[in-house]
Amino acid sequence: MNDTPSFSRRGIIGLGLGLAAGAAARPLAAAPSIGAKRVLRFAHPTDIHVQPERKGAEGMAACFKHMMALDDKPALIITGGDLPMDTASTPEERSRLEWNLFTKVLRDEVPSSVPIHHTLGNHDIFGRDKKASKTTGSEPNYGRRWFLEQFGYQRTWRSFDQAGWHFIILDSIDLLPDGDEFVCRITGEQLDWLKSDLTRTPKDTPIVVFSHAPIMSVANYFDKDDEEWDTQSPDLKIAAKRMHVDCRDLDALFRSHGNVKLCLSGHLHLLDTCVYNGITYICDGAVSGAKWKGSKRQTAEGYGLIDLYADGTFQHQYMNYGWKASK
Template structure:
C-alpha cells in the first residue's frame, strides 16, 4: 500500500475523513485516505520522494461554537478528548475561531457563560504541555453588534479586546516558530461602521504580514491560519440554495465569506515562495484547493452545522496536520464520533422563480 494513503493504526475507517474539494467531500467520507500536500510535484507543495522527517503534528479545531444547549459542551469535550487520546497526539493546537456560539450579537451574561464553558473544556481536556493558539472569528468579537448585544462600545472588554484579554494577546494576530516551521495566525475580521465586518486585513495588519514574511528566511516553510478562508472553492456551495438563486445567477462570494484581499495576500505569498499551507474555518465546510504552490484548506467545523449534524456533506471534525522537515505536510480531517442531538434547521422556502439570465 502506498505509504501516503495508509490508515493510521489508531484511527478507524469510519472516523477518518480525507480532505478534498467540497464537491467531492461526500465521495470521500469514510475513506481511509490521508490528504497529502502534493499532487504533481512540479506545481504543488508537500511532495517528497523519501527521506523526509516529520517534525510536528498539530491540530486545527475550528468553529467550535460551544454553548450549554444541544450537548455542545459534551461535543467540544469529546473532540478535544479524542485529540488528546490519539496514540500520536498533537503537540500544538491552533483553533480557527468562533469559539463560543456567539458573543458578537449576544448580551454579556450569556456570552460569559459560553466563554467560561470554552475555557473549562480546554482546561479539563488539554494538558499544559500542549501549546494552544487561537485565531479570532467573527463570533468572538464581543458585543460588536451593539443593538443586539446591548453593549455601548465603551466597555473595557468590548470587541476584540475580550478575545485578546482571554488569552493574553497584545494583538488578535501574531506569529511564532516551532519545529523549523513559521506559523502566522491572522485576524480575518476587519471591523466596519454600522457594527459590521468583512473578511480582510486592515492596512496595519497587511503591513505587519509583509514585514513578518520578509523577516522569515526563505528556507523556512510557513503555515498560515485565518478564520475566514483566504481562498476557498466551498464558497460556491456555501450559501443556502434559495438565497443563491434569489440573489443572482452569477457566482458571487459575499465579503463576509472569504478574504476580499485574496489577490494581494496571494501576491505576497508568491513573492516569498515559502508559504505552504493556509488553514481556515468559518464556512463549516471541508475543501482544499491549491494555487501557485500554496494549498488552502477550509477545515470543516468541530460543531458541524452548529451542533445540528453535518453541514451539507461535512460532518463534525477537526484538522490534523503533520509537518515535515522538507516543507511538506499531510492533512487529515478527523471525525470524533459525534452524533448530533440537534435537528437540522428547516430549509428556507424556495424562491418563486430564478432570475432571468442577463442579455450578453
Template sequence: MNRRTVLKSMGGLVLSTALPVGSLLAAEKPVLRIAHLTDVHLKNDLGAPGNYVKCLHHVQQQSPKVDLILNGGDVVFDMNKENLNTIDEQWKLTHSIIKSECSLSVKYCLGNHDIWWNENSKGHTFYGKEYSMNQLQLPKPYYSFQQGGWKFIVLDSVHLDIDQTWYIGKLGDEQFDWLKKELETTDKQMPVLILSHIPILTATLMIEDDIVNRWTMLGGDMHTDTSKIIKLFYQHPNVKLCLSGHIHLRDKVVYNNVTYICDGAVSGAWWKGNRRETAPGYGLIDLFADGSFEERYVNYQV
C-alpha cells in the same frame, strides 16, 4: 510524484549506495503534528460541551501524538446574539474544559463570533476585540511564533466594513505591512503556515444554493484582499499552507503551490449535525522539515 513514491524510490537507492537507513527514516518523520480545530462555537446547550470534550479527547488519542492545537476562531457560540451573562459563561466554559480536558498547548485565532460588534455598546467592556483577547491572553490580535522549524503566522481577518456596522474579511494596512515584514525577515528556507479565521481563498462559496445567473460572494465570507495577499505569497515561496474555518465546510484549493484549506467545523452545523456534506471534525496535519505536509479531515463523532 508524491512523498511516498519518492521515499519508495529512495529506498531502492539505499540498497544500491548503502546510505545509512537511519538518516532516511529521520527525513521521513514529521517535525510536528498539529490539530486544527475551528468553529467550536461553545455554549452550554445543544450537547456542545460534551461533544467538544469528545473532540479534544479524540485529538489527544491520536498516534503519533499531536504536538499542538491551532484553534481557528469562533471559540464561543456567538458574542453578538446573547446577553452579557451568557457571553461570560461561554468563556468560562471554554476555560474550564481546556483546563480539565486538554493537556496540549493551544494557539488561538479570533473569529467573527468572538467579537462584540453591537453599535450601541461602544465603550462597553465587551465591545470590540479587547475582551476576547484578554480571555485568550493575546497581546495582539495577530502574531507569529516558531515551532519544529516552521513559522506560524496567525492573522486577524475580521474588521469592520466601511459603514462600521458589520465585518468583512481583510487585513487592513497596518496588519498587511506587518505580514510583509514578517515574511521578509523569515529565513527563506523556513516553511510558513498561515492561520486565519476567514478563508483567504476557498471554493466552498460556490456550493451555496439559489444561484440564478451569477455567483454572489459576501465580503464577510472570504477575504476581500485575497489578490493582494496572494501577490505577497508569490514573492515568498516558503509560504506553504493556509488554514481557515468560518464556512463550516471542508475544501482544499491549491494556487501557486500554496494550499488553502477550509477545515470544516468542530461544531458542524452549529451543533445540529452536518453542515451540508461536511461532518463535525478537525484537521490533522503532519508537517515535514522540507515544507511538505500530509493532512486529512477527521470526523471525531463516528
C-alpha cells in the same frame, strides 16, 4: 468513536478541487518524499461555537478527548476562531457563560503541556452588534478586548517559530466603521506587520498561515443551503464576509516571499482544498458541524490534523470524532 479520517491526502495532489492556474513551471505542492522527516503534528479545531444547548459543551469535550486519545497525539493546537457560540450579538452575561464554558472544557481536556494558540473569529468580537448585545461600546471587554484578555494576547495577529516552520496567525475580520458589519481582509497595521514578518522569515523556512475566513475557498460555491440557492442567477457570487476580498493581494505577497506552503481556515464549516500557485488552502470544516445540528452539507463534525515535514511538505487529515447531534 470513529478514528477513521474521512478525508486524507498526502501533501497536496491537485485533485479535482485544485485550481492549477498560474505559472506552468511552478509545481503543485509535493507530497512528502519517502524518508522525509516529520517534525511536528498539530491539530486545527475550528468553529467550535460552544454552548450548553444541543450538548455543545459535551461535543467540544468529545472532540478534544478524541484528539488527546490518538496514539499519535498532536504536540500543538491552533484553534481557528468562533470559539463560543456567539459573543458578537449576545448580551454580556450569556457571552461570559459561553467563554467560561470554552475555557473550562479546554482546561479539563487538554494537558497544560500542549501549547494552544487561538485565531480570532467574527463571533469572538464582543458586542459587534450593539443593539442585539445591548452594549454601548464603553464596556471594558468590548470588541476584541475580551478575546485578548481571555488569552493574554497583545494583538489578534502574531507569529512564532516551531519545529523549523514559521506559523502566522492572522485576524481576518475588518470591521466597517459602524462596527457591526465586516469584510474579510488584512489592512493597516496588521498588513504592515505581515509584510515585515514575511520579510524577516528566512527564505528556507516553510510557512503555514492561519486565518478564520478562507483566503481562498471553492466551498464558498456550496456555502448557501440548497433552498437559498438562486438557480435563476447566472452569477456565482462570494460575499465579502465569507472569504478574503484581498485574496489577490495575499496571493501576490505570498508568491513574492516564496515559502508559504499552507493556509488553514474555518468560518464556512465546510471542508475543501484549493491549490493555487503552489500554495495549498484548506477550509477545515467545523468541530460544531452545523452549529451542533449535525453535518453542514457533506462536512461532519471534525477537526484538522496536520503533519509538517522538514522538507516543507505536509499531510492533512480531517478527523471525524464520531459526534451524533442531539435533537
